[in-house]
Amino acid sequence: MTILLFMRQSSLLVMKSKIQSDKIGLVCILRYRNWMDNLEIFGRYFNTGLHILFLLFKEHLIFLQPVLLTGLTGANFIVDIIHSALLNPAEEVPPSSPPALADITSPATENMAAASLSDSASSLPRNVVIKTEPETEGGLLFGSEGVLVKRDPVVSLVAPVSGLQPLAWSQDHRLAVCTTSSLSLMELVCDVHNNKQDLALHRTSIPVPTEAYKLRVGPAAEQAQMTEKFSTHPDPTIRQVFLADKVMNPSVGVHKGIKYASWSPLGCDSGGRCLLACLTLDHRLTIHNSHKRLEWNMLVDLTKKYSERLKERRYAKKDNKPPQANLLDFEELQRRFRMQTPLRMEWSSIYTIKQVQPDNTCVDVEMVLLAVLMENGDLVLWKFVLPFLNGPDVVFYDIIESGVTRPSDLAWWEYENADRRMSGLIVGSEVGPVKIMPVSLSGVKGYFTLRHPVILWKECDEIAVENIKCVPMIHPIHKSTCSLIVASRGCYVFWCLLMISPAGLNVHNSHVAGVHSLPVVSLAVSQHGVAVYTCSLDGWIKKLTPTFTENTLIFKQEDMLWPENLTGRRIHGIAVSRNGAYIAIVSTQGIVDSHHPVHRTYQVHFMALKTPETAAALLLKSPTQNLYKMADLLDLVRWQILKNKSIPASLQEELDQRIQEVDSPYLWRFKLFLVRILYQSLQSPPSDHRWKPTRKESKVLVRDADEEDGEDEDDAEQGEEGDEGESGEVKLEKEENREEQIAEVQAWINAVETHLMRENMKKVLGVVYLNTWIAQNTSIPTCGLVEYLSKDTNDRASEVLIGHIKNKMNKQTFSERCTLCQDVLPFTDHKQAICKNGHMWLRCVLSYQACQTLTFRRCLLLDSIARLPKPEDPEWIKKILQAPCTLCDSPMI
Numbered sequence: 018m019t020i021l022l023f024m025r026q027s028s029l030l031v032m033k034s035k036i037q038s039d040k041i042g043l044v045c046i047l048r049y050r051n052w053m054d055n056l057e058i059f060g061r062y063f064n065t066g067l068h069i070l071f072l073l074f075k076e077h078l079i080f081l082q083p084v085l086l087t088g089l090t091g092a093n094f095i096v097d098i099i100h101s102a103l104l105n106p107a108e109e110v111p112p113s114s115p116p117a118l119a120d121i122t123s124p125a126t127e128n129m130a131a132a133s134l135s136d137s138a139s140s141l142p143r144n145v146v147i148k149t150e151p152e153t154e155g156g157l158l159f160g161s162e163g164v165l166v167k168r169d170p171v172v173s174l175v176a177p178v179s180g181l182q183p184l185a186w187s188q189d190h191r192l193a194v195c196t197t198s199s200l201s202l203m204e205l206v207c208d209v210h211n212n213k214q215d216l217a218l219h220r221t222s223i224p225v226p227t228e229a230y231k232l233r234v235g236p237a238a239e240q241a242q243m244t245e246k247f248s249t250h251p252d253p254t255i256r257q258v259f260l261a262d263k264v265m266n267p268s269v270g271v272h273k274g275i276k277y278a279s280w281s282p283l284g285c286d287s288g289g290r291c292l293l294a295c296l297t298l299d300h301r302l303t304i305h306n307s308h309k310r311l312e313w314n315m316l317v318d319l320t321k322k323y324s325e326r327l328k329e330r331r332y333a334k335k336d337n338k339p340p341q342a343n344l345l346d347f348e349e350l351q352r353r354f355r356m357q358t359p360l361r362m363e364w365s366s367i368y369t370i371k372q373v374q375p376d377n378t379c380v381d382v383e384m385v386l387l388a389v390l391m392e393n394g395d396l397v398l399w400k401f402v403l404p405f406l407n408g409p410d411v412v413f414y415d416i417i418e419s420g421v422t423r424p425s426d427l428a429w430w431e432y433e434n435a436d437r438r439m440s441g442l443i444v445g446s447e448v449g450p451v452k453i454m455p456v457s458l459s460g461v462k463g464y465f466t467l468r469h470p471v472i473l474w475k476e477c478d479e480i481a482v483e484n485i486k487c488v489p490m491i492h493p494i495h496k497s498t499c500s501l502i503v504a505s506r507g508c509y510v511f512w513c514l515l516m517i518s519p520a521g522l523n524v525h526n527s528h529v530a531g532v533h534s535l536p537v538v539s540l541a542v543s544q545h546g547v548a549v550y551t552c553s554l555d556g557w558i559k560k561l562t563p564t565f566t567e568n569t570l571i572f573k574q575e576d577m578l579w580p581e582n583l584t585g586r587r588i589h590g591i592a593v594s595r596n597g598a599y600i601a602i603v604s605t606q607g608i609v610d611s612h613h614p615v616h617r618t619y620q621v622h623f624m625a626l627k628t629p630e631t632a633a634a635l636l637l638k639s640p641t642q643n644l645y646k647m648a649d650l651l652d653l654v655r656w657q658i659l660k661n662k663s664i665p666a667s668l669q670e671e672l673d674q675r676i677q678e679v680d681s682p683y684l685w686r687f688k689l690f691l692v693r694i695l696y697q698s699l700q701s702p703p704s705d706h707r708w709k710p711t712r713k714e715s716k717v718l719v720r721d722a723d724e725e726d727g728e729d730e731d732d733a734e735q736g737e738e739g740d741e742g743e744s745g746e747v748k749l750e751k752e753e754n755r756e757e758q759i760a761e762v763q764a765w766i767n768a769v770e771t772h773l774m775r776e777n778m779k780k781v782l783g784v785v786y787l788n789t790w791i792a793q794n795t796s797i798p799t800c801g802l803v804e805y806l807s808k809d810t811n812d813r814a815s816e817v818l819i820g821h822i823k824n825k826m827n828k829q830t831f832s833e834r835c836t837l838c839q840d841v842l843p844f845t846d847h848k849q850a851i852c853k854n855g856h857m858w859l860r861c862v863l864s865y866q867a868c869q870t871l872t873f874r875r876c877l878l879l880d881s882i883a884r885l886p887k888p889e890d891p892e893w894i895k896k897i898l899q900a901p902c903t904l905c906d907s908p909m910i
Contacts, residue, residue: 165558165624167580168599168656169215172621174201178603179274179298181483182539184592184621187280187291189908190648192592192601194621195275199224200295202313203621205594207651209690209878209905212697214659216623216652221311223295229271230301232264233324234332234353235344243344255347264300264354272298281364283646285385287404289899289908292316294362294387302359302389304411310875310910317408319389319399324357326413332356335416355393361427362389365440367403370460386414386456388442390427394419396442396454419454419470423447426504428485432517434498436463439517441471445482445504450475451511473502473513473526480507484540488547492516493565501563501570503549505537510551510561514570529572532559539590543597543626545635550577550600552588556607558600583622598632598649600624629657633668637675642683644690644906645877655694662698664691682776686906689769696762699755770904774847777903778802778865779815786822788893794831796887796894797864801833801844836869848881862903864894877907 176198183195194201199222208217234240244266247259263271274297281292286306293305293313302319331339332353342349365386372382383403388396400414419442426445430453432438438461441453451474455467474482485504492499495516502513506528513526533553541550549561549572558577563570586604593600602624605617627635632653639647658664669691676684785799803822806815833842835852842850842858850867851857858867862881874883880902886895901908 165577165579165600165626167583168623168625170218172203172218172220174603174619174621176274176619177605177617178589178619179272180276180278182277182590183275183603184539184590184601185278185280186592186594186601187293188283188595188646189290190595191280191291192621193278193280193293194603195278196619197225197272197274200275200278200293205599205649205652206877207648207655207690209655209693209697209880212659212700212702214656219311221307221313223293223305223313225273225275225297226301229267229273230297230299230320231267232300232320232354232357233328234350234357239344243350246345247347247350259347264358265350267299274298276300277361279362279364281385281387281401282367284367284383285364285401285403285405287406288910289404289901292364292401292405294364296359296362300358302362304387304405306405308910316405317411319387319411320357320359322408322411323389323397323413327353327357335418352393356391356395358392360390360392360424362387363427363429363442364388365429366431368458368461371462372460388427388429388456390424390444392424394421394424394444396427396444398456415457417442417454417456419444419452421446421450421452425481426483426485428487428502430487430500430502430515431489432498432500432515433489434517438464439467440464441467443473443485443487443502445485447479447481449478449480449482449506451482451485451502451504451513467522471515471522471524473524474511480509482506482511484537486540486542486549488542488544490547490563494567501547503540503542505540505551507536508533508553510537510540510549510572512563512570512572525569527569529561529574532561532574533557538588539592541591541593541600543593544595545597548597550591550593552591552602554587556585556588558588558591558602580624589619593626594649596635596647596650598625598627598653600626625653627653629653630665633665636687637668637671639683642681643901644683644686645901645908646906651690654691658691658694659698662695664695682773683906685769685773685776686904689766689773689904692762692765692769696759696766699759699762701755771847773903775806775809775812775815778806778847779818781863781865781897782806782818782822784893784897786818786825788891789825792826792829796866796890797897798831798833798844798866799826800830802865805844805847833867842867861898863898863900863909874909876902876905877910878902878905880904880907883909 174194174196176196178195179197180195185193187193190205192203192205194203202221202223204219204221206217206219211217235243247255248266250256250259260266260269263269275295276298277296279294281294283289283291285292286308288306288308290307293307294302295305296302300320304316304319305313306316307313330337333339340349340352344350344353365388367383367385369381369383371379373379385401385403385405387399387401389399390396396417396419398414398416400412402410402412405411421444423446424444425447428443429440430443431440440456440458442456443451443453445451450472453467453471453473455470457466458464483505485502488501488503490499490501491497497516497518499517500515502515504511508530510529510532511526512529513524516523516525532551533555535553535555537551537553539552542548543550547563549563550558551561552558556579558579560575560577561572562575563572583602583604585607587607589603589605591600591602600623602622603619604622605619606614627650632650636647636650636654641647644651654668672684672688672691675681676688781797782799782802785795785797789795799822803819806812807819809815833844833850834840835842835854835856835858837856838852838854840852840854840856842852844850844865847860847865849857849859858869859873859882860866861868861873861884862876863883866884868882868884870884872885874885876882881904883898883902886898890898
């Protein structure tokens with residue numbers, strides 16, 4: 018090995034190394050900073066006789082940035098960072114520094130040996146794609162969504178963040194932040210009753226239990242004997258391991274806080290929202306839901322449930338063979354603790370299975386699986402029958418022995434193409450390998466199981482695998498379904514492309530290098546318009562956009578531009594909203610005046626990734642046809658209307674044209690949302706705060722009578738001049754125009770609401786007609802709905818439906834009656850019912866029955882109410898009551 022050092026203008030250093038080895042390729046780009054006076058050697062890397070020297074020159078600190086490690090066999094790569102402030106994130110690299118190589122990707126079938134900068138182009142294979150990183154000065158490549166736009170408010174946390182991945186954003190627009198005192202939760206609500214431009218966030222929290230949880234691995238007497246033996250063991254290799262392990266020996270002090278949080282898919286709890294799995298630092302795994310507004314309930318403690326199961330099986334492995342050793346054997350003690358210490362947990366998608374009833378009929382039942390990764394590499398699967406209500410509804414499903422040593426992260430791999438479905442669990446290791454373990458599902462239609470585990474990366478290079486994400490994609494060239502798996506491995510981003518062909522499962526993998534100079538802290542993936550966002554301790558956020566080629570992928574890199582008040586902050590994690598409209602960033606202060614701050618404050622910032630115009634276009638083309646699922650995009654459109662006090666003309670024209678082409682309820686609800694926000698933008702801001710008490714008496718200052726008389730005369734003269742300068746008629750005219758505009762918008766709102774209600778009434782009447790054989794009194798006011806729809810004589814569809822309903826009713830009327838006076842409740846309004854005695858009841862927006870009870874459900878946006886289903890209601894009525902709000906698609910809480 019020869020090392021050539023070239024000095025240029027006393028500030029440029031390029032290290033060029035040619036390594037005669039068939040196993041190792043390494044390219045190092047060196048950046049520098051003033052630090053030391055003498056040339057020293059402080060690092061050494063050993064492998065097959067190879068020594069790479071890290072050099073420190075006078076007045077320059079050379080900053081090591083690994084570019085790519087691929088095809089390494091049996092190599093260990095260890096980098097020790099000596100100085101804590103190698104590169105200030107706010108500083109830019111001097112123009113005279115060597116250019117950075119952005120990303121080099123290659124298929125898994127090729128072994129690429131990275132050469133030096135000068136001869137890299139000639140030594141690389143043809144199918145390797147090299148892309149250059151954007152320059153740090155004036156050459157940034159930003160697309161239309163490359164600039165982060167800061168949104169208020171900035172949420173301050175009361176405690177430091179905890180866990181390696183502290184942020185998790187759910188499909189129902191709730192953000193979970195792991196802290197040392199609680200799990201802080203923020204719900205993004207697209208409020209239609211507020212005219213403020215800030216984000217509407219509803220904050221709640223789940224506190225960390227005060228009592229530390231202790232894992233049980235045997236009888237209490239045997240555990241006490243074990244503690245006494247190993248705490249005073251004569252062998253220091255055993256004694257020190259036992260005393261330092263906070264799981265086996267909690268007396269040394271257990272960390273308090275949240276280690277990890279994971280959200281289930283939408284529609285898993287009784288309200289049709291997401292369940293929350295919470296793992297504390299003392300290894301307690303619990304499941305929570307928010308059945309009521311801003312209230313969280315713990316449904317089941319899975320750690321306790323699994324501990325009881327292991328106790329019943331006498332801590333046997335999957336083969337049910339009881340262990341031969343007891344707790345006094347140190348290896349057996351470690352095995353029992355590691356087999357019930359959870360590290361990560363992830364939810365699967367929702368599956369539909371056939372379930373046999375007692376009368377031998379089959380019904381479709383939905384379920385979801387929760388995979389829990391244990392410290393010994395076991396994967397424990399829990400089955401949740403939906404909707405999940407309480408603890409007894411969760412059942413132990415299966416256990417999979419992955420064989421992964423020192424596991425680090427977990428993710429689901431799910432493949433779906435036409436009527437074929439496959440799934441597996443991606444397991445990463447701190448040592449380096451990544452594999453997919455097969456998951457067997459019985460009773461799922463069209464489900465296939467992998468025969469063997471799939472190795473995605475097999476090299477044990479001691480680079481830990483973190484932040485595993487899996488994204489389903491469509492290959493634009495082959496027109497087939499494929500899966501993109503990305504993960505962080507040190508400074509690199511590991512990617513793997515899985516494609517299923519008639520020949521079998523094809524695996525292409527490689528690394529994206531040169532993304533960050535320090536290890537990647539967090540990684541997030543935007544599902545819509547697939548983009549990978551990475552962040553590091555160096556303070557930069559990078560966006561990686563995959564592009565398909567014939568056989569592989571290339572990634573376009575972009576530096577996300579930071580707002581000025583966020584530069585230099587230390588980032589702990591990022592998360593992207595459901596539709597990629599926002600990115601949440603949790604950060605704290607960086608180095609201030611070359612010193613670490615004594616007291617740190619942790620904040621959550623929200624940045625807009627898309628423009629309002631892009632969000633509006635996505636809303637018009639939404640495949641889900643549900644406003645609630647697109648709430649993050651809706652908030653961007655809301656922000657634009659409140660800021661401009663008008664609906665964009667292009668959006669309004671496009672929406673009206675689509676409504677004429679396809680008369681969809683979703684488009685009408687979108688139109689109602691726009692008009693409501695326009696109405697709020699026209700409202701004048703309140704002059705006085707509602708919480709502020711009004712003062713009737715003002716303070717009187719005692720002064721001389723002459724001074725008071727003189728000041729009164731001056732004030733009177735100034736008032737007369739002001740009245741002459743300002744025209745009161747202009748103000749009055751503006752106020753009248755504003756009131757007229759508000760009245761027009763209000764009439765517009767009423768017209769759209771009436772249209773939506775009439776369409777939903779016809780839908781409800783159709784369900785009644787299909788599920789009733791003869792005239793019968795149901796909880797739905799059928800006769801009232803018929804009379805209400807009959808008022809519009811131009812609706813041909815309602816006339817036909819009313820004719821069929823009247824024939825089935827056979828001139829029978831079932832009128833609603835007031836529970837207070839037993840008088841008839843006429844159906845004159847779809848919002849409320851008033852009897853002759855003045856008793857008023859609100860109507861259910863789903864069944865249109867008058868809610869005459871003290872308990873009912875309310876829409877998330879407070880638009881309407883819905884009654885609770887009764888045990889005597891038939892299934893088709895319960896199904897009607899499970900629907901979301903007719904006006905805004907929000908769930909009923």
